[in-house]
Amino acid sequence: MHAHKENHAFEPKIVAFVCTWCTYAGADLAGTARLQYPANTRVVKFPCTGRIDPVFILRAFQKGADGVLVSGCHPGDCHYMAGNFHARRRFAAFRALLDFIGVDLNRLQFSWVSAAEGGKWVEVATELTERVRAMGPMREFRELETEEQWSGAIDTPELQAAYEAIP
């Protein structure tokens, strides 16, 4: 439990989109049981995985997440009967899109963690953190972000050159 802390050159930021009934409660249980895991995850709570719009995942990558975890109730155990089934379908299609636009799918993890599975939450969070840590930072989307807001960086040599080239 009291593992020696290692220092890593890079600490990834992991965003976890979880449902309130199963995985959020499972993460709470990990706390109550004082299980230890890397401090890289930031949890965003939803009523149900069915509420999670794929755009949130894109946005998270864009805003600095190096890995994203989506987790809800086990199939059949959804508090809202079927939300996790809709989520499963949606993300099956979304994964293909992410793959197509060149996001390494290892940065994205879907899992089911029930309210009674504190241990599984720790496993999932630790595994993803370690995997993404080895992969290094996710730059592609943040670079796009900079391009989108390029007006903030007018003093690049290329721009300067272009500016001076104006007769």
Next chain:
Amino acid sequence: MSRIGVFVCHCGENIARTVDVEKVAAEAARLPGVAYATDYKYMCSDPGQNLLKNAVAEHRLDGIVVAACSPRMHEKTFRNAAKSAGLNPFLCEMANIREHCSWVHEDRDEATAKASDIVAMMVARVKKDKRLVPITVPVTKRALVIGGGIAGIQAALDIADAGHQVVLVEREPSIGGHMAQLSETFPTLDCSQCIMTPKMVDAANHPNITLHTYSEIESVDGYIGNFQITVRKKARSVIEEKCTGCGVCSAKCPQKKIPNAFDKNLGTRPAIYVPFPQAVPNTPVIDRANCTWFKTGKCGVCQKVCGPGAIDYEQEDRLIVEPVGAIVVATGFELYSITEKPKGSPIKGYGEFGHGTIPDVIDGLTFERLASASGPTGGKILRPSDGREPKQVVFVQCVGSRAREKGISYCSKICCMYTAKHTMLYKHKVHDGQAYVFFMDARTPGKSYDEFWRRAIEEEEAVYIRGMVSRLYQKGDKIVVMGSDVHVGVQVEIEADLVVLATAVQPRAGADTLAQKLGISYDSYHFYSEAHAKLKPVECATAGIYLAGACQGPKDIPDTVSQASAAAAKVMTLFAKDELEREPIVAKVNEKNCVACLYCKKVCPYGAVEEKEIRDRQGNLIRVVAYVNPGVCGGCGTCQASCPSKSVELDGYTDEQIMAMIEAL
């Protein structure tokens, strides 16, 4: 510009030990929109809440973030505090820096940084929070109790005595459950039938209780205060209203050799039967799988002999819809059987105990039937194989339970006490017999429990051997029990006439299916989960559903009865009001954008989405849009994530709020 207040709780040492709370508060104070930030030892205490209320007034706060424990713990507390300070309660959010931070990380710098991040995310969110007003819904003052064992009967009687209607649904042909099968009960050794049957009769005769036996829950719709339950009343082939319970049909049935499950298959019963003589209702049921009429189309004896003409071979399953406001789940337990590995059971089987092929190796419930005066042997302890009286009986505790290598890590709780009881019952009936008990620990907490156990050893001369049994095998007409005595440090071999295994208490088969219908959570063993292990031991996380008895975890009769009454009290609390407030976490449609593709209608698990026609003053149809009925909406938000035109929004979890959190990363 927002004026947000941030309150960082130390939770005594729980948070402050690993998180630098002062630093978190100082960093929060620098966040845009934060007007006030502080830390305090116990935010949930009275002075803590007062600090919050005063700060709202003093700093004219229009939003609050309490960085403390999980919102599942104290969100209500702080929202109420915000409300009493004059703030809309939905403008108060919690940043979970205990369960999700201080308790799971050890490095102080990392934990502090994470806590600051969590606070920043919640501050960003609270700025986008909207004032929401709770929805009031009417309460149907009728309760459903699932399971007619002692837990269900107790809960049903308590609620019915308070003047409310109760629907009691039982899967078997009779109510009574496991308690009706027991011979005597610890620690007083009073006869189980004597204390159980009057309660069964009370439940059946109660003017406020509607009894559906031989019935199962088909489906559950709705929400707290307004459930719609569909009950499947299985075809009994006997018209309940006409049957007088005379028993002639059972006496005349030519098919008599069917093992009686109530007697753990020790005795037999006819194809038309009541499970036991004191059954309530005393209405037989035809076991269609074994009935000659249903198998061959010939016989019909029961119909010929039935005076009132109550036999109906054509009867079909009926579906009955019952509107109720609250549900008590009391589905009980079953014992793990070493005979066959139950489907889905975590136990990996007991090959070393002969897999149930040795006839004189029985479980505790079978021993109860042997000892019961109304059992197949009339209360004589006789070996199932040859009907001889056993002179040496070995009891083995913890079969399955507390055996991580077998797949179950929990303690079944009742076995120590019932095994002690069994040794006594045995000694009372077979005076020259000797009982041996193999045990790991004797767990006897409870009023008069330890005294009872001591009595089994000191007065009834049961020999307790501390150690495990490694193997059982048949040798002639004896069963050799190989075990160890860890106190003496030797291997023990006993040639026993009968072996009784205290097998693990497990939830009923199908507990998971029922949970899925109800929308309640369960653990990996399929025991139902309570909302909070200590402070909400009766409530489910799903509002309006309560737990009683062994379906939540192994329990003895006193604990079960207490919990059943507690569940009943919770139901009565709910029924004390005519209307109840629901969290206004419901979806709303932006009619300007909606193009009525009605994809939301397709995905809605509640059927809450309707088509709404927008008409002009002359009544001409302008267009159709979607409309979410707030009374029916469960608040999952699947519609919002599915809406192609982003025209539907879930209050409390709007895109704005979520995006604000992500952007604050």
